C-alpha cells in the first residue's frame with residue numbers, strides 16, 4: 001500500500017534556486033526547489049503570460065526529465081509551452097518525447113465572449129490578450145509564431161485548437177500540464193476528462209491552485225502518490241505537482257469459467273436421450289438435409305444470409321440454437337423436444353436452414369452430450385448437410401462491432417438513425433476480440449474433427465467483388481447464379497466512431 005499522498009509546501013526566494021543538472025528534483029519533503037535546473041534563455045524572450053519564472057523553471061525541469069508523451073492543456077500564446085518545449089529539447093530522451101498542445105485558441109472578440117462569458121477587455125494582460133485574439137489566426141497563430149522564433153516549434157508534435165472535452169486524443173500521457181482548471185466548477189467539468197488522459201504513471205502539473213482545499217479537489221480525481229504545492233509570498237499563480245499512479249485493472253476473463261466435464265455415463269445418457277428426440281423431430285418435419293451457416297458474431301453473416309435469402313435460400317439468418325444453453329439438463333426431455341420443434345418449424349422442402357454461431361454450437365453439443373471428440377456424431381445429427389463458414393478478416397473491426405452491439409443491443413439495423421456511441425472500454429474490446437478469434441479457431445477444430453469441408457466465405461473478399469463472389473457462392477450451393485440479386489435491406493452499422501474506436505484500441509494495444 002502506498003502512503004496517503006501528502007502535500008509539502010514551502011516558501012521560496014528566487015535567490016535560493018541554484019543547483020546541479022538532471023538530478024532527481026524530488027526529496028522527502030516534495031519538490032526540491034534548490035535542485036531545479038536553471039531556466040535557459042531563449043533567442044527572443046519568453047512570451048507574455050501569467051506564469052512566474054519559478055513556475056516556468058519547474059515546468060522546464062520536469063519536462064526535461066519526462067519520457068512523455070507530454071500534453072499541455074491551455075497553452076495560450078506559449079509562455080508555459082516554451083518552458084516545456086525547451087525542457088524536452090534539453091532532455092536526455094532519444095527520440096524526443098511527443099508533445100501535444102491543446103487550447104481554445106480564440107480568434108475573435110465574439111468567440112472570446114462565447115467561450116469565457118465576458119467581453120474581450122482591451123486592457124487585460126497589459127493589452128497582450130486582445131492583441132492575440134484579434135491577430136489574424138487568433139491566439140494559436142501567435143503561439144505558433146512565438147514557438148517558431150524561439151526555435152522550439154520542432155519540439156511540438158501537434159497543436160490542436162479546440163476544447164479538451166470535445167477532442168478525441170488518441171494517446172495516454174506521462175506528463176500533463178493543465179492551465180485550464182481554475183476553480184471548483186471547472187474542476188468538476190474538466191478533471192474527469194483530464195484524468196482519463198493519463199498513462200498508468202503520470203506527472204500532473206496544474207497552474208493556479210491557490211489553496212490546499214483546491215489541491216484536494218483536484219487530487220480527488222487522480223490517484224496521487226505524492227504531491228507538492230508551490231506557495232509563494234503572493235497568493236496568485238501557484239503550481240500543484242502531482243505524481244499519479246493508477247495501476248491497470250487485471251484483464252477480466254472473457255465469459256465464465258468452464259463447467260465441469262460430465263461423467264462418461266452422464267454424457268452417454270444425454271446422447272441417447274437427445275439423439276432419440278432429435279431423430280423423431282427431424283422425421284416429424286420431413287427433414288432430409290440441412291444448410292448451416294457457421295460463424296462468429298459480427299462477421300458479416302447476416303449480410304451473407306440476407307444475400308442468400310434474396311437468391312432463393314431463406315432461413316439462414318435465424319440463430320435457432322441461441323437458447324441451447326437452457327437445455328443442458330439431465331436427462332433431455334420434453335422441453336428439449338419443444339425447443340427443437342420450434343427450431344425446425346419453418347423448414348420447407350425437406351431442408352432445414354439455420355445460422356449457427358460459435359457459442360451456440362458448443363452449448364448444443366453440451367445439451368446433446370457431445371464432447372470435442374464426438375464432433376463427427378454431432379455434425380451427423382443434421383443429416384447430410386452443407387456447411388458454409390463465414391469469417392471476417394479484420395478481427396479488430398469485428399471485435400469493435402461485437403462489443404458495440406453488446407453495449408447497445410443493436411445487432412441488425414434497417415433504419416437510418418445514427419448509431420449510439422458507447423464509451424470506449426479497452427478491456428471489454430479486448431475480451432470481445434479473444435471471444436471471436438477463439439470462436440473461429442473452434443469452428444476450424446470442429447470441422448477438422450468432424451471431417452467436414454465447409455464452403456468458406458470471407459466477408460471482405462465477398463464485398464470486394466460482390467457479383468463474382470456471389471455467383472461463385474450460389475453455384476457452389478447449386479442455386480441459379482446468372483443474375484444474382486445483390487441488394488438487401490440491411491444498413492451498414494460501421495461509422496466514423498467505429499473507425500476511431502479501432503484506431504484507439506490498436507494504439508492502446510501497442511502499449512500493452
Ligand SMILES: C[S@@+](CC[C@H](N)C(=O)[O-])C[C@H]1O[C@@H](n2cnc3c(N)ncnc32)[C@H](O)[C@@H]1O
Pocket residue numbers: 048049050051073074075076077078079080081102103104105106162163164165179180190
Ligand atoms: C491562463 S491561460 C494559459 C496560460 C499559459 N499556460 C501561459 O503560460 O501563458 C488558460 C488557457 O486555457 C485555455 N482553456 C481553458 N479551458 C480549456 C479547455 N476546456 N480546452 C482547451 N483549452 C482551454 C484557454 O483558451 C486559455 O488560453
